[in-house]
Amino acid sequence: MAEGMLAFAARRAGVNALLLLLVSLTGFMLLHATPGGPLAQFSLSPGMTSERLNQIAHSMGLDQPLWLQYVKWLGGLLKGDWGHSYRDHAPVLSIIISHLGATVELGLASLVISFLGGLAMGLIGALRAGEAIDALCSLVGVILLSLPTFWLGLVFIYFLSVRTGWFPAGGLMSPGHASATDRLRHLALPAMTLGLVSIPVWGAYIRSFAGDTLNQDHIRTARALGVPGWRIVLRRVLPAALLPLIPIAGVYLPTLLSGALVTETVFTWPGVGRLFLDSLQYRDYPVALGVLMFSAVLVLMCSLAAELLHHAADPRLRT
Amino acid sequence: MTLLSVRDLGVDFGGPLIVDGVSFSMKKGEIVALVGESGSGKSVASLALMGLLGRGNITGSAMLRLNDGRETDLVRIGPRERRGVLGRHVSMIFQDPLSSLDPIQTIGAQMREVLSLHCGLRGGKAQARAIELLHEVGIVDPQACLKLIPQRLSGGMRQRVLIAMAIAGEPELLLADEPTTALDVTVQAQVLRLLLSLRARSGMGMIFITHNLAVASSIADRVIVLYAGQVVEDAPADAFFAAPAMPYSKALLGAAPGIDSVFGARRLPTLRGQVPAPGERGVGCRFAPRCDAMRPTPCQTQMPDLLTIADGENEVHAVRCGRWEELAR
Amino acid sequence: MKSAEIILSIWAHLRSLRPRGRVAAYYIVFVVIACVAGPWVLPYGHAHIDLHHRFLSPISAGHPLGTDEIGRDLLTRVLMGGRVSLLVGLASTILSTVIGTTLGLVAGYNSGAARFLITTIIDATLCFPVVFLMLTLAAVLSPGVGTIIGIVTLVSWMEAARVVQAQTRVIRKMDYVTAVVAMGATDRYVLMREVLPNVAPAVIVSATLTIARAILLESYVSYLGYGVQPPDASWGNLLNNAQEYLESDPWLAIIPGVAIALTVTMFNLLGESLQDAIDPSIQAKGRRS
Numbered sequence: 001m002a003e004g005m006l007a008f009a010a011r012r013a014g015v016n017a018l019l020l021l022l023v024s025l026t027g028f029m030l031l032h033a034t035p036g037g038p039l040a041q042f043s044l045s046p047g048m049t050s051e052r053l054n055q056i057a058h059s060m061g062l063d064q065p066l067w068l069q070y071v072k073w074l075g076g077l078l079k080g081d082w083g084h085s086y087r088d089h090a091p092v093l094s095i096i097i098s099h100l101g102a103t104v105e106l107g108l109a110s111l112v113i114s115f116l117g118g119l120a121m122g123l124i125g126a127l128r129a130g131e132a133i134d135a136l137c138s139l140v141g142v143i144l145l146s147l148p149t150f151w152l153g154l155v156f157i158y159f160l161s162v163r164t165g166w167f168p169a170g171g172l173m174s175p176g177h178a179s180a181t182d183r184l185r186h187l188a189l190p191a192m193t194l195g196l197v198s199i200p201v202w203g204a205y206i207r208s209f210a211g212d213t214l215n216q217d218h219i220r221t222a223r224a225l226g227v228p229g230w231r232i233v234l235r236r237v238l239p240a241a242l243l244p245l246i247p248i249a250g251v252y253l254p255t256l257l258s259g260a261l262v263t264e265t266v267f268t269w270p271g272v273g274r275l276f277l278d279s280l281q282y283r284d285y286p287v288a289l290g291v292l293m294f295s296a297v298l299v300l301m302c303s304l305a306a307e308l309l310h311h312a313a314d315p316r317l318r319t
Numbered sequence: 320m321t322l323l324s325v326r327d328l329g330v331d332f333g334g335p336l337i338v339d340g341v342s343f344s345m346k347k348g349e350i351v352a353l354v355g356e357s358g359s360g361k362s363v364a365s366l367a368l369m370g371l372l373g374r375g376n377i378t379g380s381a382m383l384r385l386n387d388g389r390e391t392d393l394v395r396i397g398p399r400e401r402r403g404v405l406g407r408h409v410s411m412i413f414q415d416p417l418s419s420l421d422p423i424q425t426i427g428a429q430m431r432e433v434l435s436l437h438c439g440l441r442g443g444k445a446q447a448r449a450i451e452l453l454h455e456v457g458i459v460d461p462q463a464c465l466k467l468i469p470q471r472l473s474g475g476m477r478q479r480v481l482i483a484m485a486i487a488g489e490p491e492l493l494l495a496d497e498p499t500t501a502l503d504v505t506v507q508a509q510v511l512r513l514l515l516s517l518r519a520r521s522g523m524g525m526i527f528i529t530h531n532l533a534v535a536s537s538i539a540d541r542v543i544v545l546y547a548g549q550v551v552e553d554a555p556a557d558a559f560f561a562a563p564a565m566p567y568s569k570a571l572l573g574a575a576p577g578i579d580s581v582f583g584a585r586r587l588p589t590l591r592g593q594v595p596a597p598g599e600r601g602v603g604c605r606f607a608p609r610c611d612a613m614r615p616t617p618c619q620t621q622m623p624d625l626l627t628i629a630d631g632e633n634e635v636h637a638v639r640c641g642r643w644e645e646l647a648r
Numbered sequence: 649m650k651s652a653e654i655i656l657s658i659w660a661h662l663r664s665l666r667p668r669g670r671v672a673a674y675y676i677v678f679v680v681i682a683c684v685a686g687p688w689v690l691p692y693g694h695a696h697i698d699l700h701h702r703f704l705s706p707i708s709a710g711h712p713l714g715t716d717e718i719g720r721d722l723l724t725r726v727l728m729g730g731r732v733s734l735l736v737g738l739a740s741t742i743l744s745t746v747i748g749t750t751l752g753l754v755a756g757y758n759s760g761a762a763r764f765l766i767t768t769i770i771d772a773t774l775c776f777p778v779v780f781l782m783l784t785l786a787a788v789l790s791p792g793v794g795t796i797i798g799i800v801t802l803v804s805w806m807e808a809a810r811v812v813q814a815q816t817r818v819i820r821k822m823d824y825v826t827a828v829v830a831m832g833a834t835d836r837y838v839l840m841r842e843v844l845p846n847v848a849p850a851v852i853v854s855a856t857l858t859i860a861r862a863i864l865l866e867s868y869v870s871y872l873g874y875g876v877q878p879p880d881a882s883w884g885n886l887l888n889n890a891q892e893y894l895e896s897d898p899w900l901a902i903i904p905g906v907a908i909a910l911t912v913t914m915f916n917l918l919g920e921s922l923q924d925a926i927d928p929s930i931q932a933k934g935r936r937s
Contacts, residue, residue, distance in 0.1 A: 015771075022772040030788050139668070142920060146912035148864060148884075150871050151905030154891060158898045217418040223371055224413075224494075225433050225484060226406030235432070239423050258779035262868055266891070276780060277872065280787045292784060296775040315468040316422045 005311055009304070016300045023296040024077065028070050031285045077293065083286035085279075092290035096272060102172055103271030106194060106263065107256050109187050113195025118202025122241070125203070126210035127233070137207070141200035149259050153193040153266035160189060170268040190267040194259050198252075205248055209241035243314040250306020254299040320384070322347045322524045323492060327379035328394070330360070330367045335597035338364045339548035340379070342625075345541070347491070348522040350515075352529060352539035352556070354571075358594040360548040361528045365494050368393050369411050370401050383408065386491055407437045410485035414497040416477035420469035426480055427465030430487065437488030452483040457513055475506035479513065486517060496528045511538050532571055536560055544568050547594050547605040550625055554636040564628060564638040564647060566612045604641060617641040653845070669921020672914040679911055683730035692721040705899065713903055722900070726907055729881035732793060733908070736882070737863040737915075740800035744862075745855045747801070748808025749847070753839055755809065756816025766813075770806045778803050779868055786874035796875045800862045811854050815847045849926040856919035860912045867908050883908045 057063050064072075076083060082092035125137040161169040167189050168174065174182050213219065214237060222232050261273025268274070272291060279287035311317055323345050330338040338360040345351045355361045366372045368381050370393070381393040385408050396404065405411075413419050421429055430449040434440040440448050446465070453461035456479040469477055478498060485493060495514070499507040515538060518525060529535055535542055535556075542559040544552040544567065552565040563569050570590050592609040601607065603619040610618065617623070618641055628643065629636040640646070665673070697720060705714050713722040755766035773781075782799050789795045819825060825842050833841075863883070869875035870884030878885060883904050890901035 015768075018768065019772045019775055022768070023775050026772070027784070030784055033788055138920075139917075142916045143909070143913050146860065146864070146909055146916050148867050148871070148887075148905060148908050148912075150868070151887060151901070151908065154887070154894060154901045154905065158894055158901070162895050162898075217413060217415055218421045220371055221411075221413060221419045221481065221484075222421070224369055224405060224411040226402045226404070226436060226488070227432060228402055231432075235424070236421050240421075243423070254777060257777040261777070261779050261783075262872070265872060273779075277783065280783055280874075288784065288787075292776065292780060295777050295780055299775045299777070314423070316470070 005308065008311070009308060012304050012307070016304060019300060020293075020296060024074060024293060025070070027289050027292045027296075028073060031289050032066065032069075073289075082290045082293075085287050086284045087279075087282055087287075092286050095275065095287060096290055096294050099270060099272045099275045102269055103257070103260050103264070103273065105187065106190055106260055106269060106271060107253070109191035110194035110198060110256070110259075110263075111253075113191060114198035115202050117195070117199035118204075118206055121199060121203035122206025122208075123210055123233070123237075125207040126214055126237075126241075129211055129214075137203065141203050144197055145200040147197055149193060149197050149262045150266050152197060153190070153263060156189045156193055157266070170266075172270055190263050190269050193266070194256070194263045197259065198256070201252060202245070205245055206241050209244055210237050213237045213240040243310065243316075246310040246313060247303070247306045250303040250309075253302050254295060257295050257298070320347050321345070322349070323381065323383050323526075325368070325379070325381045328364060328367065328381060329378040330363050330372070330375055332375045335600070337375075337548055337597055338367065341545070341548070341550050342379075343543050343550060343553055345524055345526070348518060348524055350518060350525040350527055350538055350540045352527045352535035352542045353545060354529060354532060354535050354542055355545035356530055356590075356594050358547075358596075359545040361545050362496055364545070365411070365496055365526065365528055369405065369409065369494065370396075370398075371411075383492065406433060406485075406490070407488040408490050409492045409494065410488065410490045411494040411496065412478070412481050412485050412498045415501050416474050416481055416498075417501070419481055420477055422469055425466055425468055426472075430465065430480075430484055433484050433487045448487075449483075452487055453480065455486075455517075456480070456483040457509070458483075473506075474502050475510065478502065478506075478510055482510075482513065482517070486521070486523070489521065489523075491524060493523055493525045494528070495525060497530070498527075499534060500529070500531070507534070508537075514538065544571075547600060548597070549605065549639060550637075551606065551639040552637070553625070554638075555634045558629070558634070558636050564636070564643045565606075565640050566610050566646065567606045570609075570611070604639075612642060612646055614642065664925050665921045666924060668917050669925070672917040672921065675910075675914045676918065679730065679914075680734060683727050683734055686727035687724055687731070690721065690724045690727070692724045705897075714897075714899055716900055722903060725881045725886060726883070726904055729883045729886050729904060730907060730911075732876055732880065732882040733863050733866055733884070733911075736793065736797050736800060736866040736876075737859045739797045740804060740862045740866075741855050741859045743797070743801040744805035744858060745808050745851060748805040748810075748854075749812050749851055751805070752809040752812025753816055753843065753847075756813040757820060757835070757839060757843070763813075766809070770809055773803070773806055778865065779872075782865065782869050783872065783874055786869055791874060791877050793876055793880070796866055796869060799869065800865050803865065804858050804862055807858060808851060808854050811850050812847050815850055816843050819843050819846050849922075853919055853923045853926060856915060856922055860915035860919065863908065863915070864912050883911075 054063070062069065073083065080093060082096075084091055085095055121137045121141060125134045128134050156167075157169045161167050168186050169189075171186055172183070173186055219232060219236060222236060223229075257273065260271055261276060263269065264271045264273040265277060272294075276288060276291040279285075279291065321344050325344065326342050328338055328341040329336050341360075341364055343351070353361045353365070363372070363375075367375070367377045377394055379394060382390050383393055383404075384390050391400070391404060391408075393401075393404070393409070420426070427446070427449060430452065431441075431445045434445045434448055438445075438448065449465055450461040453464055458464050458476065458479055464472070464476075464480070469480075472480065482498075493514075498514075499510050502510060511534065514525065514527075517523065527535070527538055539556045542552070542554055542556050543550055544565065546567055552559070552563065552568050554563070559568065560572070563572055590609065595601075595605060595608065601619060603617070603621055604610070604613075604623055607613045607618040613619070621641065623639050623641040625637050625639045626643070627635055627637045713726065716722055716725065751766050755763045776784075781803055785799045785802065786795065789799070819842065820838075825838060828838060828842060866875060866882060867884030867887070870882045871887050873885075873888055876882035876885050878888075886904035887901055890897075890904070893900055
């Protein structure tokens with residue numbers, strides 16, 4: 001059993017390495033193909049001479065052949081040297097890590113909201129399958145899925161901040177006093193925005209998995225033996241519906257980054273998404289490329305970890 | 320003493336009756352085989368008794384006499400009361416043992432759940448009782464079995480586990496819906512022997528639903544034949560297999576010559592045509608279109624009643640056929 | 649002829665849609681007509697600036713949805729924006745459906761190198777968070793409607809490819825396909841006559857859902873300033889600077905957002921209903937209790 005899992009992990013790790021190579025090549029090529037290339041930021045600054053530009057290019061190794069630059073950059077990546085920001089010369093990796101906390105905070109809070117919402121919606125739908133409330137849940141799900149994140153954020157800001165003053169409109173905390181309640185109040189709107197639009201993702205899966213389980217023979221057996229309904233839901237339906245969510249969570253968690261980018265922009269939340277957008281705007285390519293690689297690694301690690309965890313947790317996969 | 324008395328049980332799903340006025344009664348410790356082709360309503364009737372249909376309209380009554388002398392109507396009781404009856408007084412096992420156990424929990428967890436529900440046993444006591452039960456149903460290494468998830472067991476083993484769970488609450492009545500159909504023939508015989516020995520030990524009554532007359536002949540004390548939702552023959556097993564009165568029963572038996580028991584050789588019955596769909600029944604005898612002994616009158620004009628044709632020492636023999644007397648000659 | 653049969657079967661499916669699917673279909677037809685014809689009917693050009701009538705509230709005289717920060721009629725802007733958003737949605741969906749279906753057929757029909765290559769490309773593309781990838785591409789390329797169509801296509805084709813690949817693999821193993829191959833049918837014949845008609849319904853469903861997603865993705869990129877550039881309007885870029893005026897003039901943000909949310913919802917509802925109509929087993933499952 002363990003050997004099978006080990007082989008599986010090893011094969012996946014191999015495929016993942018190949019994928020990362022492709023991703024890094026693509027990202028590298030893309031950003032070097034931009035108008036002005038990696039030097040754009042410098043060439044646009046006032047009083048720049050071509051002589052000085054060549055100097056900069058030479059000092060950064062940009063006059064070398066592209067393939068050599070790529071190999072050097074890739075080697076650096078592997079050693080943990082992700083290059084330096086054009087803006088403040090800080091190491092890329094530490095910039096990313098310093099922005100990671102805010103994104104993780106936002107991601108986790110929205111995850112709790114979306115998961116609990118999805119759980120409620122999915123279970124209601126499955127237990128009342130075919131009834132009006134099931135149709136209502138699926139309609140609400142489609143609507144939530146169709147809302148543009150940034151617009152929902154703006155609506156929340158207008159109604160819950162501008163009009164009522166209940167919550168701050170943006171930022172991580174009020175300058176000066178960083179109490180826990182202050183941080184939570186700042187977190188509320190962005191987390192709700194990102195959480196609400198993700199509810200139907202969980203809702204649809206839980207509805208489907210729980211519905212499948214409810215139709216299985218062993219549920220009928222449990223009823224025939226007098227097991228109460230709540231106990232059937234708690235002990236049989238819920239575990240059966242939640243276990244297959246693990247690999248889906250592995251795929252889903254990284255996609256949270258996309259939503260986080262938009263949400264962070266609306267709420268001026270200093271996370272990785274904002275960092276990426278800012279670095280694109282300032283043509284700070286080492287940082288942009290770094291974030292791109294970082295997110296790709298995250299995608300692959302999450303899905304691998306989730307699949308291994310699923311293997312370990314779900315007895316149905318071990319026949 | 321009467322254990323269960325079903326009177327005029329009817330089930331419909333908003334259309335014609337799927338189960339149409341089924342009446343029978345059974346004594347304590349009796350094994351009744353409910354026999355019929357698919358579409359005869361035998362499974363629907365048993366699920367209706369258990370309250371497991373989930374939808375549909377159920378009429379009539381089914382009085383169950385509990386060991387403590389109380390009587391309860393399986394058709395009328397509310398959901399809360401039913402939970403107190405299911406597993407403790409009436410249990411049911413099903414056709415497909417492969418899918419009837421929760422694939423996520425170990426056998427032990429599933430057995431302990433039932434034991435805590437019906438016997439109030441927890442911890443070590445529940446464990447000990449679970450081992451005892453598994454031993455009783457013929458599982459060789461109960462301790463190891465409790466730690467396994469169902470997927471690790473063979474079909475026959477799983478059916479034994481399900482039987483152990485069903486008898487955990489020491490019910491007075493066990494409904495078994497084709498419990499051996501999905502099993503290999505040799506395993507089938509083992510499970511039937513197990514059920515017979517359990518009945519001998521505990522005096523539990525059993526309704527055994529099957530389409531297989533060989534299986535019925537090897538386990539039943541009495542045979543009730545269902546056709547198109549109705550009881551068409553109700554007879555002691557000896558009388559039924561020796562001299563069935565209903566042409567349908569004759570056809571079933573005649574199509575399987577040398578029927579003896581599953582322990583010996585057997586052949587599947589074949590019969591021309593099929594059971595009429597609930598919406599396509601005529602006014603007369605529902606078997607008439609497939610019956611070799613059919614006469615336009617009375618067979619196609621009048622629905623025959625279920626007539627008692629022999630009534631010796633509580634062993635009633637009843638048949639639903641307008642021409643049974645002529646045919647018996 | 650097969651294509652006639654396909655069209656007939658689509659028509660039959662449309663007629664058998666659930667009520668909410670039919671409502672969605674009517675709404676979509678309505679919105680398309682409004683966006684195409686509306687700007688011609690309305691008296692203002694979409695770039696008509698009227699500094700005397702800035703920030704008019706909705707239901708103002710002559711401006712049913714009010715005006716923006718430089719006095720342009722918001723209804724006209726929304727309809728013009730709708731043209732672009734719908735165009736981007738439709739064009740990128742057609743492109744990604746064609747690309748995805750082709751690659752899916754190839755990957756599903758062949759085993760070995762071709763399938764490995766295509767599935768690897770799919771997996772590699774899925775490694776990037778969508779919005780990150782789109783913004784990177786947008787930063788590289790010069791902005792415009794054509795560019796945004798290309799970008800949305802690049803991040804959308806995988807869905808159709810995966811659906812078609814999975815279905816093709818199933819159909820290829822069917823006995824009747826084996827029989828046709830045994831009788832000497834060419835790959836081309838099998839793909840066009842046996843596989844394609846069978847995957848068509850799934851492709852149509854995935855395309856409907858892709859339009860919804862494409863409209864949403866365009867709005868993200870344009871909202872972030874990397875998509876359709878002013879003075880051209882799209883539903884996303886109408887919101888681009890609406891945040892500045894949120895406090896005083898919230899409708900500038902709310903109205904275009906409603907247009908996006910409603911239209912995307914309707915495409916999703918249509919897709920969902922088509923799925924139900926095409927696969928009755930899902931419906932049956934839903935009805936069982």
